[in-house]
Amino acid sequence: MGKTTIILLLLALSCTDNADSKSSVTNNDTVARKAVIKDENTFKTCEEFITALVKSSNAAAFKHFNAALVYARIDNMAADKAIIKLYVNDRSDRSGKERAAENPVGWLAFHWKTGQLMDITNDPGNPVHLRYDRSILPGTDLSKWCSSAAPVTTPGTDNVPGDVMITDDIRFNGQLKRFFSLSDFGKVFGKADSIKLMTEEAPCSYIFENPDGSKDADDRYLYKNGSRFENNKQQVAVDEFWFTNGNYITYKGRKIDGNTPLQEIQQLFPTAISGRMNLGKEGKLWVIQLKEDNEGVSDGHIKIFFKNGKVYYMHWWFPC
Numbered sequence: 637m638g639k640t641t642i643i644l645l646l647l648a649l650s651c652t653d654n655a656d657s658k659s660s661v662t663n664n665d666t667v668a669r670k671a672v673i674k675d676e677n678t679f680k681t682c683e684e685f686i687t688a689l690v691k692s693s694n695a696a697a698f699k700h701f702n703a704a705l706v707y708a709r710i711d712n713m714a715a716d717k718a719i720i721k722l723y724v725n726d727r728s729d730r731s732g733k734e735r736a737a738e739n740p741v742g743w744l745a746f747h748w749k750t751g752q753l754m755d756i757t758n759d760p761g762n763p764v765h766l767r768y769d770r771s772i773l774p775g776t777d778l779s780k781w782c783s784s785a786a787p788v789t790t791p792g793t794d795n796v797p798g799d800v801m802i803t804d805d806i807r808f809n810g811q812l813k814r815f816f817s818l819s820d821f822g823k824v825f826g827k828a829d830s831i832k833l834m835t836e837e838a839p840c841s842y843i844f845e846n847p848d849g850s851k852d853a854d855d856r857y858l859y860k861n862g863s864r865f866e867n868n869k870q871q872v873a874v875d876e877f878w879f880t881n882g883n884y885i886t887y888k889g890r891k892i893d894g895n896t897p898l899q900e901i902q903q904l905f906p907t908a909i910s911g912r913m914n915l916g917k918e919g920k921l922w923v924i925q926l927k928e929d930n931e932g933v934s935d936g937h938i939k940i941f942f943k944n945g946k947v948y949y950m951h952w953w954f955p956c
Contacts, residue, residue: 688772689773701741709721711743713782718782720745721738722744740805742755744766802928809824818870820872821872825861828858828860832857833853843873843954876951879948892947894947908926926940938950
């Protein structure tokens, strides 16, 4: 083979290699960009996007619950962020009959502009920054795309979100739901300041009534820092909760304590605040009245009292 033929052959092979290399780079770059640059059409709904985002994160809820069992949805939206509720489907028979119920297992805040995802379950004042797969972010204005997923309040209707405080969404001192065990009472609140048999107080209604309507003679009230808890055997329920001595609740990603002003509560319950009543108890206190659930299962309601424009205590009221 002549020198000229060999040179031409080498040049041809070199051109082929370069073309393949360029094609490989181009294809890899296209694949990489396709993995990162997405639009809203990647997901059929905002809920699908929120679910994908949340399940790719290291939210604390996934340490205790299988990710496949956890659902996510936007609970409420603001101009700068969305509050996301994490929940598992459960069954509840506290109303006397079994019904489907959402059991909240976490609360997150997603900031539209910065893309930050925060875990605000235990202490909204000190959120935990979460990691998540940012490649799933759609290339669009998420706040506008997801706006239809936000709850809508319609003034004048019976089921106005501002009139309802979902009991299952409340966490006392960021940990306990309204119903918990006697051992959990000791872990979170410590030893009771005083104990009284409920028969001594003669309340008109008991939380832990027997199915036949009777009441156990040894049911007790546990008192701690002004708060009152009903105790039946190993069960405890909050009856009256005072926001003193550092006690607080978390509700829908917000921390509510003795320094929370009425104006902040108005953001959660605008209709109830506008219809507040002036009552006399421990001085003149403002009080709002809230339903416990959207379905009207409970015949009682929650009262939140304010002193000097700040949250003071809350009480569960039931008819006799």
